[in-house]
Amino acid sequence: MQKYYQKIKNSPIFYGMADFELDRMLECFKASIKNYEAGDTIIRRGDIITKIYVILEGEVNIEKDSYWGRRIIIQKLHENNNIALSLVASKNTESNINAICTKDATILILNYEKCSAMCQNACMHHGAFIRNMFKILSKENVELVEKIENISQKSIRDKLLTYLSNESEKNKSNMFEIQFNRQELADYLNIDRSAMSFELSKLKREGLINYKKNKFILRVEV
Amino acid sequence: MQKYYQKIKNSPIFYGMADFELDRMLECFKASIKNYEAGDTIIRRGDIITKIYVILEGEVNIEKDSYWGRRIIIQKLHENNNIALSLVASKNTESNINAICTKDATILILNYEKCSAMCQNACMHHGAFIRNMFKILSKENVELVEKIENISQKSIRDKLLTYLSNESEKNKSNMFEIQFNRQELADYLNIDRSAMSFELSKLKREGLINYKKNKFILRVEV
DNA sequence: TCCTTTTTGTTGTAAAAACAACAGAAATGT
DNA sequence: ACATTTCTGTTGTTTTTACAACAAAAAGGA
Numbered sequence: 001m002q003k004y005y006q007k008i009k010n011s012p013i014f015y016g017m018a019d020f021e022l023d024r025m026l027e028c029f030k031a032s033i034k035n036y037e038a039g040d041t042i043i044r045r046g047d048i049i050t051k052i053y054v055i056l057e058g059e060v061n062i063e064k065d066s067y068w069g070r071r072i073i074i075q076k077l078h079e080n081n082n083i084a085l086s087l088v089a090s091k092n093t094e095s096n097i098n099a100i101c102t103k104d105a106t107i108l109i110l111n112y113e114k115c116s117a118m119c120q121n122a123c124m125h126h127g128a129f130i131r132n133m134f135k136i137l138s139k140e141n142v143e144l145v146e147k148i149e150n151i152s153q154k155s156i157r158d159k160l161l162t163y164l165s166n167e168s169e170k171n172k173s174n175m176f177e178i179q180f181n182r183q184e185l186a187d188y189l190n191i192d193r194s195a196m197s198f199e200l201s202k203l204k205r206e207g208l209i210n211y212k213k214n215k216f217i218l219r220v221e222v
Numbered sequence: 223m224q225k226y227y228q229k230i231k232n233s234p235i236f237y238g239m240a241d242f243e244l245d246r247m248l249e250c251f252k253a254s255i256k257n258y259e260a261g262d263t264i265i266r267r268g269d270i271i272t273k274i275y276v277i278l279e280g281e282v283n284i285e286k287d288s289y290w291g292r293r294i295i296i297q298k299l300h301e302n303n304n305i306a307l308s309l310v311a312s313k314n315t316e317s318n319i320n321a322i323c324t325k326d327a328t329i330l331i332l333n334y335e336k337c338s339a340m341c342q343n344a345c346m347h348h349g350a351f352i353r354n355m356f357k358i359l360s361k362e363n364v365e366l367v368e369k370i371e372n373i374s375q376k377s378i379r380d381k382l383l384t385y386l387s388n389e390s391e392k393n394k395s396n397m398f399e400i401q402f403n404r405q406e407l408a409d410y411l412n413i414d415r416s417a418m419s420f421e422l423s424k425l426k427r428e429g430l431i432n433y434k435k436n437k438f439i440l441r442v443e444v
Numbered sequence: 445t446c447c448t449t450t451t452t453g454t455t456g457t458a459a460a461a462a463c464a465a466c467a468g469a470a471a472t473g474t
Numbered sequence: 475a476c477a478t479t480t481c482t483g484t485t486g487t488t489t490t491t492a493c494a495a496c497a498a499a500a501a502g503g504a
Contacts, residue, residue, distance in 0.1 A: 064367075064370075064371055064374070066371075066374070066375055066376075066380070066384070067380075067383075067384065067387075068375075068376075068380060070376060072370070072371065072374040074367060074370055085360075086359070086360040086361075086363035086364055086367075087360070087364070088360070089356055089357045089360040090357075090360050090361060090364060096364065096367060096368070096371075097367065126349075127348075127349050127352075130349075130352055130353055130356055131352055133356060134311055134352055134355060134356045134359065135311045135312075137308070137356065137359045137360065137363060138307075138308040138309070138310070138311040138312050138359065139308075139312060140363060141308035141359060141362060141363055141366065142308055142309070142312060142318065144363065144366040144367065144370065145286075145296060145308075145318060145319065145366065146318070147370065148286075148294070148296055148366065148369060148370060148373070149286055149288075149294065149318075151370070151373060151374065151412075152286070152288070152294040152373065152412045153288055153290075153292075154288075154290075154292060154412070154462080154490095155490070155491090156490080156491075158288070158289075158290060161289075162288070162289065165289075181451070181452090182451070182452060182453090183451080183452090190373075190374045190376070191491080191492090192491065192492050192493070193452085194452090194453075194454080194455095194492085194493080194494090195490090195491060195492065195493090197452060197453050197454080198453075198454070198455085200452095200453090201453065201454080213451095213452090213500085376460095376492080377460070377461090378460080378461070403481070403482090404481070404482060404483090405481080405482090413461080413462090414461065414462050414463070415482085416462085416463080416464090416482090416483075416484080416485095417460090417461055417462065417463090419482060419483050419484080420483075420484070420485085422482095422483090423483065423484080435470085435481095435482090
């Protein structure tokens with residue numbers, strides 16, 4: 001735990017807390033660390049979620065499997081992101097998603113249920129904590145709406161341009177590196193990988209974009 | 223305001239508060255009521271959002287326009303739902319969506335910014351309020367993931383079956399009424415209306431579903 | 445380095461969707 | 475009740491996509 005103390009301290013979920021407050025919170029939450037390897041399933045659809053998961057390092061995909069067996073990537077999470085935070089506060093805490101580790105990860109686990117019951121009003125830091133959670137959830141919400149925008153475009157071309165434009169805006173530059181490999185990007189945008197590759201090449205030929213592997217340059221305003 | 227007192231009191235955002243607490247909060251938030259007619263734009267993309275909007279009655283669509291001019295319906299909101307709650311807590315409070323009134327609506331408006339600055343730690347009810355907001359946002363988050371699941375299916379048929387199956391589950395019955403008309407449903411699922419109508423008829427002919435207008439019966443487990 | 449595996453790109457074909465144009469049904473207003 | 479408007483369903487055609495099979499490039503290991 002000590003090894004990760006600095007990372008934990010810098011996590012947005014503990015934003016604005018002094019060391020002594022953080023210590024108190026970690027104790028209150030019965031905090032623990034768990035390591036996962038790439039390929040591991042962290043949360044499986046149907047699991048009951050009562051704990052808060054904070055990614056300290058590594059990479060995690062939030063996925064769904066369609067009834068017909070296709071993989072849907074909802075989002076890709078990294079350091080400081082929370083996994084399935086929205087489920088902790090829900091009435092139905094049964095997970096509706098799978099969380100798959102895609103790069104070796106270290107996860108901080110907080111026993112929210114226990115703490116929340118124990119110090120609903122007692123723990124004076126709980127207020128700041130829940131404010132932080134609210135902010136994090138807000139951000140995730142905005143990201144989900146952005147994803148909906150991306151995949152709601154009518155053609156592969158429009159999906160790619162919208163996605164790349166949003167990434168460019170987030171990076172505040174027309175040169176940026178994307179987080180997905182081609183298959184993952186296709187699963188994120190719900191399109192066929194080979195058709196997507198074809199369209200990417202076409203956009204490159206037309207001079208609208210340029211790319212090499214995951215580094216992209218967007219040459220147009222979309 | 224008095225006219226809507228009971229409705230306000232029953233709103234999840236004030237859950238668990240006694241009358242005197244509610245009164246104090248409403249004052250603290252400089253609460254006001256605003257009426258909208260069907261067709262009105264409540265929030266326009268780019269607006270700075272600093273207030274909390276609670277729907278007391280009526281219906282509101284959350285929409286985006288794609289760069290190429292197509293309408294995308296993100297979700298349909300009703301009584302007790304909040305509009306753009308996630309933006310209030312974000313760093314960038316510029317709205318990324320349009321909120322369009324689809325049935326004459328009454329909206330409760332709370333000045334969150336003012337209150338939040340004023341009684342960050344002072345107002346003792348603020349804690350309960352933010353906990354409620356967290357819950358609401360959690361629920362919305364789960365709904366957005368559900369929408370992503372719906373529109374991520376690969377064919378019109380699968381989108382319809384997934385959507386209807388989710389609706390059936392929410393209503394805990396295989397007979398249910400949907401909230402969208404055909405054009406809205408098409409815009410929600412990002413498909414062509416006429417192609418959707420065709421597929422619905424086909425599903426009916428095959429006996430998988432039955433429907434009349436917005437009342438549906440799902441005859442299969444998806 | 446060379447071999448193997450993984451990732452990405454290309455092409456042709458079959459399937460699915462969008463689109464347009466229209467017909468029928470239902471809702472609305474007078 | 476009738477006319478008008480809105481909503482829903484149908485059909486044929488064009489466009490787009492998925493899929494399969496393979497080629498090329500990159501990454502990883504011995």
